Amino acid sequence: MGRIGKTDFINMVEGQMRAYEREFKELEIHIIEEVLDMISQIERVLSMPGGSLLLAGRSGVCRKQSTQIVAHMLNLEFITPNINRDYSMKEFKRDLKAVLQKAGIEATRTVLFIEDH
Secondary structure, three states, X not given: OOOOOHHHHXXXXXXXXXXXXXXXXXXXXXXXXXXXXXXXXXXXXXOOOOOOOOOOOOOOXXXXXXXXXXXXXXXXXXXOXXXXXXXXXXXXXXXXXXXXXXXXXXXXXXXXXXXXX
């Protein structure tokens, strides 16, 4: 993405949020300094070839929403397994196989987001 000013970055993020919300779903996220930092860090890593990262922290700090915005900005497909009480290792392997096929065989740039519930 390169270096841009803070105001331009905020405007770009807000524009991408509006575009994402029109296309997919409403994001209940407030643009504050910490969220902007997280978005810029996620973008820096995911824009590199083979970029991957582990986002750790307390609940409710907009990790998923920030990653969704960045994936939308970079035209990456965002995939997250629907984990519930009955989700088993067999289902996880099936979901992982589908994501790996998409990324490896179909050459679709993909973000796999796994949450710890």
